[in-house]
Amino acid sequence: MEMNEVQNERKKEVDIAVVANDGALLDDDGKPKRTGTLWTAAAHIITAVIGAGVLTLPWVMAQMGWILGISYIIIVGTVTLYTSNLLADCYRTPDPVTGKRNTYMEAVKTILGGKMHLICGIVQYALLSGAAIGYTITTSVGVVSIQKINCFHKKGIEAPCQFSNNPYMIGLGIIEIFLSQIPNFHKLSWLSIIAAATSFGYAFIGIGLSLATVIQGKGKSTSLIGGNSEQSSEDKVWNILIALGNTALASSYSQIAIDIQDSLKSSPPENKVMKMANKVGLSAMTIIFLLCACSGYAAFGSNTPGSILMGSGFKEPFWLVDLANVFLVVHLVGAYQVIVQPIFGVVESLVGQRWPKSSFISREYSIGICNLNLFRLIWRTIFVTIVTILAMAMPFFNEMLALLGAMGYWPLTIFFPIQMFITKQKIRRLSIKWLGLQTLNFIFMVISIATATAAIHGFSEAFHKYKPFKYKM
Template sequence: MSISQPLMALQSDDDGRLSRTGNVWTATTHIITVVVGAGVLALAWAMAQLGWIAGIASILIFSSISIFTYSLVSDCYRFPDPINGKRNYTYMQAVKAYLGGTMHVICGLILYGKLAGITVGYTITSSTSLAAIKKAVCVHRKGHEADCRSSYNPYMIGFGTLQIFLSQIPNFHKLTWLSTVAAITSFGYVFIAVGLCLSVIISGKGASTSITGTKIGPELSAEDKVWRVFSSMGNIALACTYATVIYDIMDTLKSHPPENKQMKKANVIGVSTMTMIFLLCSCLGYAAFGDHTPGNIFAGFYEPFWLVALGDTFIVIHMIGAYQVMGQPFFRVVEMGANIMWPDSNFINKEYPISVCGITINLNFFRLIWRTIFVIIATILAMAMPFFNEVLSLLGAIGFGPLVVFFPIQMHIAQKQIRTLSMKWCVLQFLNCLCFIVSLAAIVASIHEISKDLHKYQIFKYKQ
C-alpha cells in the first residue's frame, strides 16, 4: 500500500480522474484545428463585401473580442476560485455554476445546436472541395468552355460514411493525433491559397478594389449589398470562434501550472497567429479577384491544377479532423445524459472489447447506433442546403453573440461580483449589446440568403 498509493496519486488529478498531460502547445494545436477551419476560406469574400477599411477593422475587432472573452471563460473553468476551485468539465457546467439553471438550459440549446450545425457546415465544405478537385482537372483537360459542373451529393455521402467510422473514437482525449494532422493541413491549404492569390497580383492580373467593397450597380442592388455586409460579419465571426470546445480543450491540460494560465497563453498564441493569417488570406484574395471574389477562395483558381487540387485535398483532410474535434463534445453530452437516465442499461453503458488485426477496440452498441444516425442526419441536411457562405455565416452568427460574448461576460461579472451600474459593468454590458445586435443582423441576413438559394435551386440537385 505504501508503494501503490503514491503511484495512484501520480496518475490521478485533484478530482480523482486520470492525470492529464496536455500543455500550452497541445492546446494551441487544438485551437488552430478549430479556428483555421471552413471560415477562413470565406474571408476574402467577406472582405470584398465590406471593403478595405471595414473589412480589416472587422477582423481585428472580432479577434480582439475573442481573445478578451476567452480569457474570461478560462478563469471560469474552476468554481468558485479560478485556481483551486472545483473543475467544470463542460461549458454548460460553468454556466450552471455561475449563472444558474435557466441560463444553463439556454446555453446548452445554443452550444450543442451549433456543434451539431458545424458538422453540417464541414460536410458542405469538404464536398465543395472534392467537387473543386474534379472541376480543376476537368478544366485543365477540356478547357474553360467545357461543362465541368458536378453534384455535391456523392462527395457528401462518401465524407459522411468516413465520419461514421471516425465517430466511434471514444472521446476527445484520443483525438490529439487527428487534431495535429488537421492543423498541419490547415496551414498547407492556407499558404497555397495565399501563394495563388499573390501570383495573380504579381502577374498584374489583380482586380480593382474599393475601400467600400463591392459596388452597387446592375449586378448588385443596394438591398442585396446590405444583406451581404451583414452576412459577411457572420463569416468573420465563425472564423474567430472556438467557444464550443474551449472546455474540452482545457480538460486535456495538466493541472500544473493552473489550467486557466495555460489556456490564456494558448488562446493568445492561437488567435493572434490566426488573425495574421486571416488578414493575409482576406486581403490578398480581395486584391486578386475584387468584386468577383468567390465564396470559397479556391473556387477562383484552376491552374496550376495540381496545386489547386493539393490545396483542396488539404481542406478535406482538415475537415475530417475538425468534424471530430467539434462533434465529440456533442456526442459526449448525449451519452452522459443517457448514462444518467439509464445507469443500469447494458445497451448504453457496457463496452465489448473486440480485436481487429491485433488492435483491441471497445464496442458500445448505443454509441455505435446513435452516432451513426447523427452523422446520417447531418449528411442529409448538408445535401439539402449545400450553400457554403450562407450556412457558415449562420453558424458563426448563432455562436458568436451568446457563446463568445454574453455568457463569458455574465460569468465574469458573477465570479468577480462586479457591482451593477458600475463603470466596468456598464462597459461590459455595452459590449454585450453591441455584439448581440451584430449577431442578430448576421443571422437574419444568412437566413435571407439561404431562403433565396432554396428558391433558386432544386433541393438535392445543386451543382457547381
C-alpha cells in the first residue's frame, strides 16, 4: 500500500510540475530538469578514473609483476563495476525507479539508518577535498614537467633544471575560481567531455611511446613476480602495498557516482542508464589501465619510474611528451571540477535549507550567457583559495592523498554499497549470498588497512623530506 501511494504521488507530480518560475522545465519532483545521458555520465566516469594515476600503473606493475599486476587490475575493475551497479539502485528509495532522489549520505541514512551516514559523509568529503589538493599539486607538476623536458632538450640531460611549482598552483587556483561558478553537474558535461578526451590523449601517448621502445628492442627485463633485486625485502613489501592501494584508488569514483547519476534524465530510469554508463566507463578504464601498465613495464622494466611522462620518464621526442603533459593539465583542470561539485552541492543545499528566503543565497543574476549567485561566488572562491594554499604548503600531500584513498576506497566502493544491498534485498544472515558478499567486504577491508599502513609509512618519510612553500622539481 505504501509503495503504491509513493508511485501515485510521483505520477501526480509529473502531471502538475511543468515549468519553474523562470520558465525552465522541471523534473517530476520540482527540481530543475536534468539533461544527462549515457554518454555524458560515461564521460564523467572516465574523467574521474582515467586520471594522472594511469601514468603510475607501469610502476604498479613493476612492483607486483605480470601475474599479480594484470590479475589485480582486472579484479579491481570487476569488483568496482559490481558494487557501482549496487550503488546505482540506491539513488532512489524505497523504489529504485519511482522513489525519492538521494545523495550518497541520504541513501545511507535512509537504508542503513543510525549514524552510518555521518561516517559516510566524513569519509566522502575528506576524500574529495584531499583529491582537490592532490589535483592542484599534480597539475603544477605537469606544467613543470613541460619546462624540465624543454630544458633537458636544450641543455642536455645532466643540466640542473629545477623549477618552483607555486606559480602554477596559483595560476590553476585562479582558473578554478572561474570554472567553479558552473552551478552543478548538469552544466558540467562539456568540460567533462573535454577532460575525458584529453585523458585518452596522454594515456595513448604514454602507451605509444612505451610500445615504440619495446618494438625498437630497447625494452628492459621484466619479471613474473615483480620487484627490484636492489630493493630490500621490507621495501618490496611496502611498495607492493602502495601499488595495491594506487590501483584501487585509481579505479574508484563511488564518492561522486550518485552525483553523476543525479545529472541523468528521469526517463529512461536513471539506475538502468547509470549501470550502462558504469559498464562503458569501467570497460574503457580497464582496457587503458592494462595497456598502459603492461607497455610501460615492458619499456622500463624493474626500474620503472613513478610516472612514465613526468620527471624521470620519457624525455624524447620532447614535443610529444610536452603535448601529453598539456593534455594532462587540461584533463586535471576539468577533473578538479568533477571532484569538487559534490562538496559545492551539499554545502549550498544545507545553506539553502537553513535560509530559504535569503536573496543573497538564492538569487541568480544573469550576466551574458551565464548566471551569477553571490553566495556561490564567495564560498566557492574561498574553498578554491584554501585548497590552493594547502597544496602549496604541503607538497607531500600526494602521500596524504594515498592515505585518504586507502581509507576511502573500501567504505565508499565496497562496504556501503554491499551493506545497503543486503538490507534492501533482505538477504538472510549466513546464507551463501550473504557469506559471499561479506567475504568480498572483508578481503578489501584487509587490503585497505594494509595500504593505509604503507601510506602512513610513506607520509612520515615525505614529511621530513619536503619544506612548506619551497618545493621544487
